[in-house]
Structure formats: structure tokens, C-alpha cells
Amino acid sequence: MGREDKKMEIDLSLKIDSQEEAPRKVQDDDERADVKLDSQYKEDVVEEEEDAAMAASGEVLEDSESMQLSLQDNMKTEELSALQIEMNRMKEENKVLRRVVEQTMKDFHELQRQFSIVQQNNSQKNNDPQVFLSLSSNGSGIQEQAMISDTRKISPLKDHDTDKDNELGLSLRLSDSGYDRQQRKEEQKQEITNLMEVQRNHLNSLSAITSHVAVPPNRKARVSVRTRCQSATLNDGCQWRKYGQKIAKGNPCPRAYYRCTVAPGCPVRKQVQRCLEDMSILITTYEGTHNHPLPVGATAMASTASAAASFMLLDSSNPLSNGIPSFTQASLPYPNNAFLLNPSASSLPSNIRTINPNYYDPSKGVVLDLTTPGSSSHNNALLPSFPLIPEKPNYPNIFSTPREGQEFLAENVSAMASDPKFRVAVAAAITSWMNKENQTGPSIGPCFVAREAVGGESVSTSTKNWVLESLSGNGNGKPN
């Protein structure tokens, strides 16, 4: 009976396979699905086999084929169809997953390719590259946005009266602590002045990503996160151990020092301090690079920084780069550069808050401002504008756990920033600008508008793609 059992199991599973119209491919995921299906079948089959074995007692082995037919006939049709549905679903799942992997790899190679172009272009320049990006998006479609460029030239902003709740803003700034302080102060002053001007001219500005890339030689990676948070620290998924506390000058709130304890010897540290102006705002500054895989809960934050690295396509930690962008894989998983992210923007004053001297400090590197002027309802209102939150249950969803307020927002910002399409769009825009600049000579920095291309526009799929429009040069906003 043992032999028969085995044979029947095999035959049944093969029958299922043969019912698949598509030719069987040797693919890991499909095979896994088949194996799983087989194992599911086994339980059912064993029951059938017991009956069949009793009925077939005394019969010779040659009759096994007819017995299988009998078994198959007796197999409950709903079970079959249910299993087939399940199998199809799993195959679909596998396809989706495979597509995600392929897309990621494709995007990665595309970024590498484009970066090599950028690197070539920049190798002819002696100046530190400075790239300013200003990106905006809203859930309703195209939204042009005022930009600030290298020379802080301000381009006009079109009228917009869309629902602010559907808007998302990011401000991404990279700063150079290696600068001479005086020079930096002057630049800050200039920048603040121009930002104020932008704010005045475009009081209704909704959201913007402003990226300022200036390659700092041999600087430590620092990421500051501003969130409204009632708890003592931001729950970022990592384990931290407090090793010190100080009263910093200018802020009566003590600054706490934490060390990452996820892995022994991890050099990552963070400082936590309440904002002087708004005690509900928690400023968390991360420094260093983890020497271990991040916990799932911490991946979102890291992916934001990773996205920033993609924005910049720079690796300041590479001494060979010497101010020249050098795209390395090592720069991707963890933050190696400084940037400032400010998605505050659903209402004003967004950029004003970003440049508040109390926390606008280029030497501090990245400031990821996840605060919103209003209550947490603002944050929730922002959520629909994030097109990248996976909705399919089979998508690797790190946002499935309900979170409140800023942490939730942070993760969604991360999701957007880490979107490969978004990165590719940014990379393409930078490349385009670099090429243009190479031909026309140095000019003002690039200004880009990022928007979500929805179906009927440049993409036909149901998912949104990121499109960056360059506003520099002719300033006609023609998509790159």
C-alpha cells in the first residue's frame, strides 16, 4: 500500500500541474507554490487513500491507474476548484513579487548607469557639485511649485487651490559641515533670505522637496528627525541604550544620548531633545551607520535615508570621491550623507519652519521634519496623497501595523522616498540636468517639479509614477 500511496500522491499533484495552462517553468517561487500545494493535498489524499485502499484491496498494482481515475472522480469538485484558486492566487503572488524584484534590480542598474554618466560629467569640474531639487506632489495630479535653485532664483508658482489635505511636501537638504563657518553663515543667511522671499511670494505654497547637495569631505552621517511625539523617544524600531544626558546651551530641555544596542559594537548613536519652541516636538538626531541588518520597524526610516542617498547619488564617505559623486552600493542601505527632509507643508508656514535658525544647522546634517502645524489629523489627511503605500496584501507591507501620528507619517514618507520609481525619476532628472549643464556651461542649479503621473498621462498603469519636471534653464517645466 505504501507504494500505491506514494504513486497516487505524485499522480495527483501532477494532475494539478497539468491543469495549468501555462507551461511549467522552473522558477523557485512557482516550485514553492507547487510544493505547498502538494503538501496541502497530502492530507486530503490520505483520507481518500484509505477508502481507496480498502476498495482496492486484492487488486493488482496495474489497476492503480483506474483507481486514480476513480479517486479523481470522487475528489470533491469544490476542493479542487478551491485549491486551484489558491494555487492561482499564489502564482499571481509570485509573479507580483518577482516583478517587484525585477523592477528593483532594473532601477538599481538604471541608477548605476545614469550615475556613471553623472560622474563623467562631474569629473571635468573642480567645484563641489551642488544640486538643488524642489519637488512637489499632490494627490490630485499636477502641481507646479515654486523652486529655489542654487543661486536661489525664484521661479513663478502657478495658482493652486487644491485641497491641502491631499498634499505632501518634502524638503530635502544636504549640507556641508566642511565649509568654512563664515562662508556657511553667509550662505545660510542668503538662503534664508531667499527662502523668506519665496515664502512671501508663494504664501500658498503647498509642499516642496528642496534638496541641496554639497559634498562634505569625510563628514559623519547625521540625520535629524523632528516629530511630534509625547513619549520620551521616537519608536524607530531599533534598540537603544541611554549613555548620557546633558543640558545643552540655549535649550533648557536636556539632551539625551543613546547608543544602538541591536548589535554589539554598532556605532550608531542618537540624540534626543525637545524643541525649545514647541515642547511637543521631539528632535532625534541619528549618527553613524549600522553594522547590522535593521529590524523591520527601523527599515522605513533607513529607507528614507537611503532614498536621500539616491537623491544625492553621492558618497561622501568615500575618500576617493573628493567631492565627486561616487555611487556605491554601500551608500544605499544606510545614510551616508546629510539631508533635510521637510514634509511639513500641508499648511503654512512650511519652509519658514524649515529654515528656523534654531534648528536649521547645516553642520547637523539631515533634518527630517515630520511635524505638521496642526494636530495629528493633518498627518492622517496626508496619507491619501502617498501613492506608494502597498495596498495589495501580498506586497511586503511594513505599514500593516496601525500606528499613530508622526511615526505613521514618517513611514509613509519613507515609503514614498524609497519608491524605486521615484528614485529613478530623480536620478533621471539629475542626469538630464547634468547633461544639459555640461553642454551649456555652469548655470544655476536645477529646479525640478516632481509629480505623480497617473493613468492617462504618461503612464497607463493604475499605479502612479513619479515624473520630475525641470524648471531650470528655460523654466518651461517640460518633463525630462
Place this chain on the structure above:
DNA sequence: CGTTTTTGACCCGCGC
């Protein structure tokens, strides 16, 4: 009892 937090001391870089 092991781990974490607290807190004063110490170190170091920077400006004067």
C-alpha cells in the same frame, strides 16, 4: 542578577 538609567567627571575641540 543582569540590564538599563542616572549623573558627575572627564575629554576634546574651538574661540578668544
Place this chain on the structure above:
DNA sequence: GCGCGGGTCAAAAACG
């Protein structure tokens, strides 16, 4: 050189 401020160390205390 000195003072100041930021950051870290490490012993003691607190905690689970």
C-alpha cells in the same frame, strides 16, 4: 592658555 560647550565615560542607582 583658558574657558566654554558638546560629547562620552563609568560608577552608582534603579529596574524588571
